[in-house]
Amino acid sequence: MMRVVIVGGTSGIGLATASRLVAGGAEVFVTGRSEERLRAAVKQLGDRAGGEVADARDTGAMRAVFEGLGGVDHVIIAVTGRGGAGPLSSLTGETLAGAVAGKLVPHLMTAQAALGVLSREGSITFVTAASAGAAFPGVSVLAAVNGAIEATVPGLAVELAPVRVNAVSPGVIDTDWWSELGEEARAAFLAGTAESLPVRRVGRPEDVAATIEYVVRNSFVTGTVLTVDGGGKLKV
Numbered sequence: 189m190m191r192v193v194i195v196g197g198t199s200g201i202g203l204a205t206a207s208r209l210v211a212g213g214a215e216v217f218v219t220g221r222s223e224e225r226l227r228a229a230v231k232q233l234g235d236r237a238g239g240e241v242a243d244a245r246d247t248g249a250m251r252a253v254f255e256g257l258g259g260v261d262h263v264i265i266a267v268t269g270r271g272g273a274g275p276l277s278s279l280t281g282e283t284l285a286g287a288v289a290g291k292l293v294p295h296l297m298t299a300q301a302a303l304g305v306l307s308r309e310g311s312i313t314f315v316t317a318a319s320a321g322a323a324f325p326g327v328s329v330l331a332a333v334n335g336a337i338e339a340t341v342p343g344l345a346v347e348l349a350p351v352r353v354n355a356v357s358p359g360v361i362d363t364d365w366w367s368e369l370g371e372e373a374r375a376a377f378l379a380g381t382a383e384s385l386p387v388r389r390v391g392r393p394e395d396v397a398a399t400i401e402y403v404v405r406n407s408f409v410t411g412t413v414l415t416v417d418g419g420g421k422l423k424v
Contacts (some may be wrong), residue, residue: 193219197218198219199220201267201315202218208397215237216237237313244295245294250301254302259307264312287329298338299344308351309350312344315357322420352409356403360385361391362395366378386418391418402405
């Protein structure tokens, strides 16, 4: 049975991916920072799922998680970071450092922590964001962080071979990530985004989960960043 660890797997894209993989016969282990969310996720996922509360920003904690698991076939890193949106004119060094510490560092250090137990026929999949290639004002820090993760993918695919390394880069997905906007502003933003996309809707966590599953299961895909954005980069 395929064994998958999803770091940041207790909500949103991570949880949707866990659900899809469990439905496909995999054994899934999820981590997250909230004990309440972890319990709910494991209950939802059923008998082939387990989990542990762990903060991916704590490298020591992530090493302990993987050491406790033993052999793992695939690792999916779906950790998200908050902060960093806004114009360059208002950027502070603290904001930039916080954005790097909140996503770039956890992604790379979690991948490192997994190496000792990861199958040579396995894979590492980073979940980044389409802001890495977006041409929108106010996303320079988000672009820098996600772009930095994506830039490591080809080199790591060669360095860690035959372990496969890929990234999945979602566009605007309807998850709790947007909750800080407030309900009214969030609804308006998502509706406006949907109208601007060729597919005329924003993404669902399940859309990204399907792509992650493809990357995990296809043993001939490595060194690739797959964008799942509903055509967000197209001019319509």
